[in-house]
Amino acid sequence: MSKRIAGPEIEKLIQLLARVPGLGPRSARRAALHLIKKKDQLLVPLSQAMTSAAENVRVCSRCGNVDTTDPCTVCSDPRRDPATVIVVEDVADLWALERAGALNAGYHVLGGTLSPLDGIGPDQLTIRQLVSRVAEGEIKEVVLAVNATVEGQTTAHYLTDQLSGMDVRVTRLAYGVPVGGELDYLDEGTLSAALRARTAF
Amino acid sequence: MSKRIAGPEIEKLIQLLARVPGLGPRSARRAALHLIKKKDQLLVPLSQAMTSAAENVRVCSRCGNVDTTDPCTVCSDPRRDPATVIVVEDVADLWALERAGALNAGYHVLGGTLSPLDGIGPDQLTIRQLVSRVAEGEIKEVVLAVNATVEGQTTAHYLTDQLSGMDVRVTRLAYGVPVGGELDYLDEGTLSAALRARTAF
Numbered sequence: 001m002s003k004r005i006a007g008p009e010i011e012k013l014i015q016l017l018a019r020v021p022g023l024g025p026r027s028a029r030r031a032a033l034h035l036i037k038k039k040d041q042l043l044v045p046l047s048q049a050m051t052s053a054a055e056n057v058r059v060c061s062r063c064g065n066v067d068t069t070d071p072c073t074v075c076s077d078p079r080r081d082p083a084t085v086i087v088v089e090d091v092a093d094l095w096a097l098e099r100a101g102a103l104n105a106g107y108h109v110l111g112g113t114l115s116p117l118d119g120i121g122p123d124q125l126t127i128r129q130l131v132s133r134v135a136e137g138e139i140k141e142v143v144l145a146v147n148a149t150v151e152g153q154t155t156a157h158y159l160t161d162q163l164s165g166m167d168v169r170v171t172r173l174a175y176g177v178p179v180g181g182e183l184d185y186l187d188e189g190t191l192s193a194a195l196r197a198r199t200a201f
Numbered sequence: 202m203s204k205r206i207a208g209p210e211i212e213k214l215i216q217l218l219a220r221v222p223g224l225g226p227r228s229a230r231r232a233a234l235h236l237i238k239k240k241d242q243l244l245v246p247l248s249q250a251m252t253s254a255a256e257n258v259r260v261c262s263r264c265g266n267v268d269t270t271d272p273c274t275v276c277s278d279p280r281r282d283p284a285t286v287i288v289v290e291d292v293a294d295l296w297a298l299e300r301a302g303a304l305n306a307g308y309h310v311l312g313g314t315l316s317p318l319d320g321i322g323p324d325q326l327t328i329r330q331l332v333s334r335v336a337e338g339e340i341k342e343v344v345l346a347v348n349a350t351v352e353g354q355t356t357a358h359y360l361t362d363q364l365s366g367m368d369v370r371v372t373r374l375a376y377g378v379p380v381g382g383e384l385d386y387l388d389e390g391t392l393s394a395a396l397r398a399r400t401a402f
Contacts, residue, residue: 005274005275005295005299006267006268006269006273007268007270007274008269009253009254009258009269010254010258010268012250012253013250013253016243016247016250017247019243020232020235020236020243020247021235022223022229022231023221023224028223029296030293031222031223033267033292033293034221036254036267037267039255039258042220042221043255044255046218046221046251047252049210049214050214050247050251051248052210052214053211053214053236054244054245054248057211057237065207066207066234066237068211069208073205073207073208077205092231092234095206
C-alpha cells in the first residue's frame with residue numbers, strides 16, 4: 001500500500017496472515033477484514049486457539065507426530081493394532097492416511113527424507129527410534145508409506161536395509177492408477193507400474 | 202476425521218482456521234500444521250497480532266472505517282484533500298481504492314447498501330453522518346464509489362437526493378471497459394455504457 005490506511009496492529013496482522021499457506025497478500029487483507037468484523041465469533045476464539053496450541057504443542061517422543069500430549073493421541077489409542085506401524089515422511093501424510101482410514105495401525109513420522117546434499121542423514125530423521133520400536137518385538141509389519149519420489153524411495157531402501165534381519169515384514173504402498181484417474185492423463189511410469197501389478201478381475 | 206488423531210487444541214485450531222475466508226477444511230489442516238511447525242516464527246506472532254487487533258480495533262466515529270484509532274488513520278491524515286470524500290459500501294472497498302491510489306481524498310464507509318427487504322434502511326447505514334460531514338461545509342465533492350449493482354445504484358440515488366440542495370458536487374465512478382478486458386467477454390451493459398461514455402482518442 002502506498003500510504004498507511006490502517007494502524008500498525010492491522011498492518012501487522014495482514015502481513016502475518018499473508019504467510020499462512022493458502023493465503024496470499026490479497027486474501028490476507030480479505031481475511032483480516034473478515035476477522036475484524038467477526039471479532040467475537042472468530043478473531044478472539046482463533047487468537048486463543050493459537051495461543052493454546054503454541055503453548056501445548058509438542059513432538060511425540062515415540063513416533064514423531066505433533067500433538068498436545070506426549071505420547072500423542074495416536075500412540076496412546078488402545079484400539080489401534082500395535083503389530084502394524086505405518087512409516088510416513090511428515091505429519092501431513094499421517095493426517096492424510098488417517099482421513100482414508102483404511103488401516104487401524106500406529107504411525108512413525110520420519111520428519112523428512114534422506115538428502116545428503118541438504119545435510120539430512122539418518123540421524124536427522126527418526127530412523128533410530130523406528131529401529132528401537134521394532135526391536136521391542138511387538139511390531140510385526142512396517143508399512144513404508146513414503147512419497148513415490150526419488151528421495152522417498154531412497155529413504156525406503158535405506159529403511160529396508162536397517163530393518164533386514166529383524167523379525168518384521170516390510171511392505172510398501174501399492175503403485176497403480178489413482179481412483180478416478182483417466183489413463184490418457186497418466187504418466188508412463190504409473191501406467192507401467194499399474195500394468196505390472198495387474199490383478200485378477 | 203473418523204478417529205481423533207490430535208488433541209482438542211489442534212482440532213479447535215483447524216476448525217476455526219477453516220472459517221477464515223480463503224481457507225477451507227483442507228487448507229485449514231495444512232495451515233494449522235504449518236503454523237505449528239513454524240511456532241516461533243509464525244504461530245506465536247500471529248496469535249499476538251490477533252489478540253492485539255481484537256483489543257484495539259474500533260470503528261471510526263467520523264467515517265465508519267475500521268482501525269485501531271478513532272478518528273482513523275485516513276481521517277487524521279493531514280495530507281489528504283479535505284474537500285473530496287469518496288463514499289464506499291464497505292471497508293474492503295476503501296482498501297481497494299487506496300491500493301489504486303488515484304485520488305488523495307477522504308472516505309466515508311456506508312456499512313452496506315439500502316435493502317428494505319433485509320431491514321436495512323438509511324438509519325442502518327452511516328448516511329446521516331455523511332450528510333452532517335457535508336453540512337460542515339469543507340467538503341466540495343462527494344464521489345459515490347458504490348458497487349455497480351442494483352442495490353449500490355439505489356443507494357447512490359438515495360444519497361444524491363439527500364445531498365441535493367447542499368453546496369456539494371456529487372459524482373460517481375466512470376463506467377466502461379475494465380483495463381485489460383476483452384470486449385468479447387464483456388456483458389452488453391458494460392459495452393453500451395462504454396460506448397455511450399466514449400471519449401476523444
